[in-house]
Amino acid sequence: MLTDDARYDALATRDPRFDGVFFVGVSTTGIYCRPICPARTPGRSRCKFYETPVQAEAAGHRACFRCRPELAPGNAEATAAVDAVDHLVASAAARIAEGALNEASVDDLASELGVSARHLRRAIELRLGVSPVVLAQSRRLALAKQLLQDTALPLTEIAFAAGFGSVRRFNAVFAQAMGRPPSALRKQHVRDIPAGELALRLDHRAPYDWPQVLRFLAARAIPGVERVISGAGGSYRRIVHIGGVAGVIEVRPSPTRDALVLVVTPSLVPVLMPLVARVRRLFDLDARPDVIGRVLARDRVLAPLA
Structure with missing residues (x-):
């Protein structure tokens, strides 16, 4: 189990192996970050560590707008079923x-x-x-924040796509949690939003063997439903049907960061929350490569795979 001193060392070196494994709240700013945040490292006495974003939020911290904790890969080790x-x-x-x-x-x-x-x-x-209701609220806010920063979707569509029952409720909850209304965040990032396709960033930890993942999926592709283009710059494309809504998704690697890019047709906006969760699970984006490699290395037969 990681000690707080070990967490601080990972924070100070921005060790990508610990991205999403823990989060750090800074007492003087009221902000919480990923351990890979590019901002200046705060002093040890000002840092409080949390296993999940919702725990940091429950303690009164707001998500950093630079490192964007809502995009961090999940901690698969923390949610492993032990009992x-x-x-x-x-x-x-x-x-x-x-x-x-x-x-x-x-x-x-x-x-x-x-x-x-x-x-x-x-x-x-x-x-x-935290309670189930607080956990659900955290997930809604995380998706809403991503859609505000990464897409040109209207605020009304974002509110309902993120699971809020009304635009009024969305505006009130977001402003309270983030310290600014959704419209202010949208104005701040409107110039950074690419025109055209609706694309979402799905971060993962390195190393991630994208060509091998595509080979695995290609061998099992359903004709007429899935299409796989192999190679380092390849992609995965399929028809999806969720909750009575149908559309097409495409997944490809990000050229600039450790992430995949999920492109969806507009018809799938109402089901973005379950769709993103299922795509993350399909591509095992919450995996810990360092832990997997350590375990495989102990086995004489499996060691070459580590």
Whole structure:
């Protein structure tokens, strides 16, 4: 288990292996960041470390607009199912990331998972330090912030795509959490938004063997549904159908950072939350390559794969 001193060392060196493994809140600014944030490293006494963004937010910190914590790869190690409670929390968190609480209740989610609502709340609060409702709100804000900074979608479409029941509610919650209204953030980044396609950045940790991933998918591609173009600059394209909405997605590597780019047709905007969660899972973007390599290296047969 990482100590706070080890976390600070990773922060000071901007070690990419720990991106998304923890987050740092800075007491003097009220901002929380990824450990790879390009901003000047704060003094050790001003740093408080958190395992997840929602824990930092619950402690009163706001997301950094430079390193963008909402784009950090997840901590697969922290959500690994060790016992029944871990498995329940991992399943619940995955469903919440897909928007399970946008239109349904905690009681509905608990029923789906085969437990009582009280047990589900206690399990999530025990493992993640926040309630299911707070976790869901954090996910909505994260997606809304990304759409505001990376797309030209109208604010009304962003509000509903991120799971808010009304534009008024979206404006109020966003302003309270981010310290500025959505319109102000949009104006700040409007010049940075490329025209044309609707594209979202999905960060991952390096190294990521994109050509091998494409070879794996090509061998299993469904004719008429999936199309894979192999190679380092290749892409994955498929028809998707979620919640009565159909469209086409394309996934390709980012040329400038450790990330994939998800391009979607406009028809899929209403289901962006579950779509992004499922694409991240399909491409295993929350994996820890350093941990995987360490484990494989112990095995005589598997070591060459590390």
